[in-house]
Amino acid sequence: MITEFTPIASLMGGLLIGLAAVLLMLLLGRILGATGILSGALMPEKLDDWAWRVAMLLGMFSGPWLYRLFAGELPEISVPSSPMMLLVGGLLVGVGVTLGSGCTSGHGVCGLARGSFRSFAAVALFMTSTVVTVFVTRHLLGV
Amino acid sequence: MKLLVSYLVGLIFGLGISLSGMANPAKVINFFDIAGAWDPSLAFVMGGAVLVTFIGYRWAFKRARPIMGETFQLPGKTRVDRQLASGAIIFGIGWGLAGFCPGGALPVLGTGLSEVWLFSAALIGGIVLTRLVLSAINGATRSGKVSNINEVINGSNS
Numbered sequence: 001m002i003t004e005f006t007p008i009a010s011l012m013g014g015l016l017i018g019l020a021a022v023l024l025m026l027l028l029g030r031i032l033g034a035t036g037i038l039s040g041a042l043m044p045e046k047l048d049d050w051a052w053r054v055a056m057l058l059g060m061f062s063g064p065w066l067y068r069l070f071a072g073e074l075p076e077i078s079v080p081s082s083p084m085m086l087l088v089g090g091l092l093v094g095v096g097v098t099l100g101s102g103c104t105s106g107h108g109v110c111g112l113a114r115g116s117f118r119s120f121a122a123v124a125l126f127m128t129s130t131v132v133t134v135f136v137t138r139h140l141l142g143v
Numbered sequence: 144m145k146l147l148v149s150y151l152v153g154l155i156f157g158l159g160i161s162l163s164g165m166a167n168p169a170k171v172i173n174f175f176d177i178a179g180a181w182d183p184s185l186a187f188v189m190g191g192a193v194l195v196t197f198i199g200y201r202w203a204f205k206r207a208r209p210i211m212g213e214t215f216q217l218p219g220k221t222r223v224d225r226q227l228a229s230g231a232i233i234f235g236i237g238w239g240l241a242g243f244c245p246g247g248a249l250p251v252l253g254t255g256l257s258e259v260w261l262f263s264a265a266l267i268g269g270i271v272l273t274r275l276v277l278s279a280i281n282g283a284t285r286s287g288k289v290s291n292i293n294e295v296i297n298g299s300n301s
Binding site (some may be wrong): 001002003004005006007009010011012013014015016017018019020021022023024025026027028029030031032033034035038039042043051052053055056057058059060061062063064065066067074075076077078079080081083085086087088089090091092093094095096097098099100101103104105107108109110112113114116117118121122123125126127128129130131132133134135137138139 | 145146147148149150151152153154155156157158159160161162163164165166167168169170172173175176177178179180182183184185187188189190191192193194195196197199200202203206208209210211212213214215216217218220221222223226227228229230231232233234235236237238239240241242243244245246247249250251252253254256258259261262263264265266267268269270271272273274277
């Protein structure tokens with residue numbers, strides 16, 4: 001399935017993601033990682049460390065609706081993966097980001113931007129692993 | 144005030160994700176499908192986000208402390224260990240199978256799409272399960288020092 005190349009929209013989206021990461025550090029002194037925010041909202045350590053995460057998740061949920069105000073429609077979501085791949089994939093993502101202390105936003109944006117060696121290693125490993133997985137499922141198994 | 148700020152940061156992030164295409168698994172998988180229908184769009188997402196964050200962090204870190212907090216809470220770990228490496232590899236396999244990463248899927252939960260909910264439920268299951276197992280292992284090996292896992296999870300780059 002071919003998808004349209006969208007350099008401008010993707011760059012603008014990236015700039016906004018970066019802006020959010022900078023604001024969170026500047027204002028609250030926290031790394032913006034989707035995994036960490038979610039994980040801490042689900043299983044908080046301290047009660048006063050819980051509410052800001054939930055508020056941020058609510059903000060995230062509102063994002064697509066704000067997008068709709070400008071674009072006239074919700075963002076396009078087309079899912080080539082089967083329900084089984086979503087289930088197994090979701091489980092593996094959950095295990096992996098917890099063991100690996102971060103995902104695309106935590107390591108891939110914030111970690112790289114602050115020159116963390118652990119994040120460079122994590123990004124190199126997960127990018128390679130994703131390329132190999134897509135190659136195997138698409139081209140060897142034909143899913 | 145802190146909650147309003149958090150909400151607005153989440154809103155900007157969610158808008159950015161919506162605009163970027165990160166919430167669209169077809170696009171994400173095509174980015175990684177170098178041998179097939181390659182769509183390089185997501186390189187622009189990463190490039191733009193890292194550029195802004197790189198510049199913005201340098202500016203933010205000139206301050207002694209965040210505007211509304213005591214300290215900048217940065218991960219203290221520097222060593223690449225087996226746990227980080229295996230976690231990153233497992234994450235990549237899951238990302239390649241599903242096409243969603245946490246930051247891509249969470250903002251679009253409100254669209255009510257069943258695929259997003261299925262992925263997110265499995266994601267939450269994986270996170271909770273792993274944290275319970277890690278915390279049990281830590282509790283067993285270092286009784287009385289269970290707080291270690293909390294540093295691993297919340298003091299990290301997640």
